[in-house]
Amino acid sequence: MRLTTDVAVVGGGPSGLTAAAGLAAAGLRVLVLDREREAGGIPRHSDHTGYGLRDLRTLMTGPAYARLLANRALEAGALVRTSAMVTGWAGQRVLDVTTPEGRLRVDARAVVLATGARERPRTARMVPGDRPPGVLTTGQLQNVVHLHRGRVGTRAVVVGAEPVSWSAVLTLREAGCRTVLMTSEHARAESYAAFSVPGRAGLRVPVATATRVVRINGRDAVESVEVEDLRTGERRTVPCDTVVFTGGWVPDNELARAAGLAMDPGSRSPLVDNTLTTSRLGVFAVGNLVHPVDTADVAALDGRHVVRHVQTYLAAPSPAASRTVDQSAARDLPDAAPPSGSGTGPGTSTGGAHGDDEPGDAGGGETGGTFAGAIPLRAEAPFRWVFPGLIRPGAGAPPRRRILLWPAEHRPIARVVVTQDGREIARRTLPWPVSPGRVFRVPSSMLSGADPRGGAITISLA
Amino acid sequence: MSRGVSRSGPLPERTVDVAVVGGGVVGAAVARELAGRQVTGCERDGRSLTVALVEARSDVGDGTSKANTAILHTGFDATPGTLESRLVRRGHELLGGYAERAGIPVEPTGAVLVAWTAEELAVLAGLADKAVKNGYRECEVVGADEVYRLVPALGPGALGGLTVPGESIICPWTTTLAYATEALARGADVLLNTRVEGVEHDGGEETVLVTNRGPLRARWVVNAAGLGSGAVDRMFGHERFTVTPRRGELLVFDKMARPLANRIVLPVPGSRGKGVLISPTIYGNVMLGPTAEDLRDHADTSTSEEGFAFLVDKGLALMPALLKEEVTASYAGLRAATEHGDYQVHLDAAQRYLVLGGIRSTGLTSSMALAEHAAGLLAEAGLVTSVRDDLPDPPRMPNIGEAFPRPYMCDDLIRRDPAYGTVVCFCERVTAGEIRDALDSPLPPADLDGLRRRTRATMGRCQGFYCGAEISERLARVEGS
Numbered sequence A: 001m002r003l004t005t006d007v008a009v010v011g012g013g014p015s016g017l018t019a020a021a022g023l024a025a026a027g028l029r030v031l032v033l034d035r036e037r038e039a040g041g042i043p044r045h046s047d048h049t050g051y052g053l054r055d056l057r058t059l060m061t062g063p064a065y066a067r068l069l070a071n072r073a074l075e076a077g078a079l080v081r082t083s084a085m086v087t088g089w090a091g092q093r094v095l096d097v098t099t100p101e102g103r104l105r106v107d108a109r110a111v112v113l114a115t116g117a118r119e120r121p122r123t124a125r126m127v128p129g130d131r132p133p134g135v136l137t138t139g140q141l142q143n144v145v146h147l148h149r150g151r152v153g154t155r156a157v158v159v160g161a162e163p164v165s166w167s168a169v170l171t172l173r174e175a176g177c178r179t180v181l182m183t184s185e186h187a188r189a190e191s192y193a194a195f196s197v198p199g200r201a202g203l204r205v206p207v208a209t210a211t212r213v214v215r216i217n218g219r220d221a222v223e224s225v226e227v228e229d230l231r232t233g234e235r236r237t238v239p240c241d242t243v244v245f246t247g248g249w250v251p252d253n254e255l256a257r258a259a260g261l262a263m264d265p266g267s268r269s270p271l272v273d274n275t276l277t278t279s280r281l282g283v284f285a286v287g288n289l290v291h292p293v294d295t296a297d298v299a300a301l302d303g304r305h306v307v308r309h310v311q312t313y314l315a316a317p318s319p320a321a322s323r324t325v326d327q328s329a330a331r332d333l334p335d336a337a338p339p340s341g342s343g344t345g346p347g348t349s350t351g352g353a354h355g356d357d358e359p360g361d362a363g364g365g366e367t368g369g370t371f372a373g374a375i376p377l378r379a380e381a382p383f384r385w386v387f388p389g390l391i392r393p394g395a396g397a398p399p400r401r402r403i404l405l406w407p408a409e410h411r412p413i414a415r416v417v418v419t420q421d422g423r424e425i426a427r428r429t430l431p432w433p434v435s436p437g438r439v440f441r442v443p444s445s446m447l448s449g450a451d452p453r454g455g456a457i458t459i460s461l462a
Numbered sequence B: 001m002s003r004g005v006s007r008s009g010p011l012p013e014r015t016v017d018v019a020v021v022g023g024g025v026v027g028a029a030v031a032r033e034l035a036g037r038q039v040t041g042c043e044r045d046g047r048s049l050t051v052a053l054v055e056a057r058s059d060v061g062d063g064t065s066k067a068n069t070a071i072l073h074t075g076f077d078a079t080p081g082t083l084e085s086r087l088v089r090r091g092h093e094l095l096g097g098y099a100e101r102a103g104i105p106v107e108p109t110g111a112v113l114v115a116w117t118a119e120e121l122a123v124l125a126g127l128a129d130k131a132v133k134n135g136y137r138e139c140e141v142v143g144a145d146e147v148y149r150l151v152p153a154l155g156p157g158a159l160g161g162l163t164v165p166g167e168s169i170i171c172p173w174t175t176t177l178a179y180a181t182e183a184l185a186r187g188a189d190v191l192l193n194t195r196v197e198g199v200e201h202d203g204g205e206e207t208v209l210v211t212n213r214g215p216l217r218a219r220w221v222v223n224a225a226g227l228g229s230g231a232v233d234r235m236f237g238h239e240r241f242t243v244t245p246r247r248g249e250l251l252v253f254d255k256m257a258r259p260l261a262n263r264i265v266l267p268v269p270g271s272r273g274k275g276v277l278i279s280p281t282i283y284g285n286v287m288l289g290p291t292a293e294d295l296r297d298h299a300d301t302s303t304s305e306e307g308f309a310f311l312v313d314k315g316l317a318l319m320p321a322l323l324k325e326e327v328t329a330s331y332a333g334l335r336a337a338t339e340h341g342d343y344q345v346h347l348d349a350a351q352r353y354l355v356l357g358g359i360r361s362t363g364l365t366s367s368m369a370l371a372e373h374a375a376g377l378l379a380e381a382g383l384v385t386s387v388r389d390d391l392p393d394p395p396r397m398p399n400i401g402e403a404f405p406r407p408y409m410c411d412d413l414i415r416r417d418p419a420y421g422t423v424v425c426f427c428e429r430v431t432a433g434e435i436r437d438a439l440d441s442p443l444p445p446a447d448l449d450g451l452r453r454r455t456r457a458t459m460g461r462c463q464g465f466y467c468g469a470e471i472s473e474r475l476a477r478v479e480g481s
Ligand SMILES: Cc1cc2nc3c(=O)[nH]c(=O)nc-3n(C[C@H](O)[C@H](O)[C@H](O)COP(=O)(O)OP(=O)(O)OC[C@H]3O[C@@H](n4cnc5c(N)ncnc54)[C@H](O)[C@@H]3O)c2cc1C
Pocket: A010, A011, A012, A013, A014, A015, A016, A033, A034, A035, A036, A039, A040, A041, A042, A043, A046, A048, A049, A050, A051, A052, A084, A085, A086, A087, A114, A115, A116, A117, A138, A139, A142, A164, A167, A168, A252, A255, A286, A287, A288, A289, A293, A294, A295, A296, A297, A299, A300
């Protein structure tokens, strides 16, 4: 069956639902496609409070938040189809979808990709050993416990000490499973600084820092894990019957890659600019798909941010037109450059955003000129990626006026330096630490001194 | 579960004509072959053979047969004149044809051996000659340009290659399941969770297999116990070969890597250091491996730090772009290596016993030929049979190959049955309909691993992050009923 719509939103998590609500409220025909039986994304099974702070200015549990966002999208007039899995592309903005009612072909004027991110499982982390059941990710654990009321073991080792790891500890506790050890490869636990899952204090879980899991033992069921102290190389065996791999986020980028969108090799996300446009005209990307991973409210606010850019695009669906429309919003960023002959063309704009200049898959697909005139944004170590990967002058600030970066190491003091073409354009010490396992935010106002016709902008730490 | 499958309770009391020990790809092929035959030239003339496939584990194909590189070999590089060489060649032909009838996915990708050193380059012409001796004439020595044209993602430094256009990839899981399913349809018993622990002869024509589920009486016994073939052979009083498990670890990369490797990239066999191969898999991934390491423990299919490090190292040189992709899975298989250079096939007419052991690294390919060969050998020893003329059609196995239509893409099918439009495992696009079918099949899975081998459920990049809980629940619903 063939359907047409103004906007197809792929993924009904916080980012997709929020985008859909805004787009529908603006009078557009919006179709949300989600492969799960219910919309809401990850919060559906994250049964603890901590959702909604920045977007809704309140705190609620994941399931309540998921329901609320789904209802808002519906009330605004969006169609939300669940059990609808987008399996591929049949054209620039045409999607193939599998549903229990049959195959659909959705012909959209614009597409918003909001497919989220997942945790790297044990296999992707290449942890050797036996392969018994009882080795999970937080996502699977919470699915088991909250959605399926299933059982887990009694003694768990949690790999990682990020916010999501504590969420796993909470879920384990609820399921009657004690966390006997948390491990973090970092010298200090990732969420040391500011972590707010209530009840953490009462959890009293030993955290082994600078420690990695090197082997899982047990043929039919987990019996133990072997851990190594990275400082001394010493190894020991920790008896347990459950292992939860947490964090280690990777975006669900299958559709983005299938489209041949330019990708950011650092985050493995589709490359977007401050309007959340990808390298394909009329295809946008929001949420944890483009910054794996931030909290749900931040993902949702991407959804809010993209609304006017989709509207702008639909009003004048050509790259040249959409490039120069909303200058009114361009407070934080350099003004639009008058269309100049050379500038940074699509050929140079697809470079890596994580420091090393590997071509990766960045060149894939027709960039369609959507990135013409945009300035590449790069980040140096200890950052793995920066979002957005491109800044289009004159197109307004990025979501929440923040540049997001993913640190691989802890730094107590964040002296941020922004340079362009060898010239320092801003330097500021930010009042929050650089802490691995959570996004580091830089106000986009730090870019306002950039030359709109200049080359790549680099963010680093002094 | 069909009548012939049993996982618990007492074993059948009647004496079977043939007990096949070991439900790997070889044993299943033998059971299928023999169950399709009738006795000729004796007082039982015209009667169908009764066959029992006896497997220690809870499922067929759960040993070495599930963890290999899944290449349907041409046999171009076998040692000419060996039984292995002959049976691989014949098996390639037989299984190639059977796969088409039974719906076992096969992709004729072709292979190229790549030479990275002058020594390896020098060996290629000899390999082409050897291929001819093995009856395979399509190999061609090519220059580096052609090698890079065939596999553009190869790392720098390839000096030349040898093409083997006939090498294919096949689904090893469906192969064993098809054999066992057809054996069932032909009337065989499939006795799972049944470990042969000893052998007794009662002086007459019958052998009593002592198992954890009680005795099983058989007139003839075929030992196809893979890694256990040496041990079972000793139960019959022989000291002919010792199986040393040779572990092969493999890394499976994300489906996104598939365009990098559209054909099999083989190492040039040599004495110095073992090369690894890169191969597309029938499920749409790319695999790198295997390692080769001799072990003592016959069940140690764990993976190791050293194995991973070795593979990563090799992979970086062979195809750097591959190592940029995520690893979806890793596993290890144990080859049943022996001190001999060839398959250990021995017939003992007096004992009415045949062993098909030491089927080290080509048994998937040669399985049907081994079965055909076994029928021939048994006839020599007095069990003369002919193919029955009342055979049911081969089963039509559900397709789990990436290159062929799967239910989630078939609008007609979904309209007739919405379960085929309900995707449950997203990464592998497995539908509720396929899971239901597997659970209702004549040879249903015993656990998640078995379901994975029948449907691909949970074997994808998320490894259960999204669907693990849902799939386990569907499985439990059946187990509980
Ligand atoms: C264990 C855990 C605890 C967390 N705790 C908190 C917390 O306390 N507070 C907080 O703010 N955040 C928390 N987070 C983070 C939060 O869940 C995410 O930031 C948020 O869900 C991201 O929203 P999203 O819309 O980008 O993606 P997701 O929520 O992942 O939604 C993506 C959606 O896309 C759908 N989809 C993907 N591909 C397809 C396709 N091909 N076809 C159709 N549909 C598709 C998926 O089914 C899914 O519904 C937690 C995360 C985890 C894993």
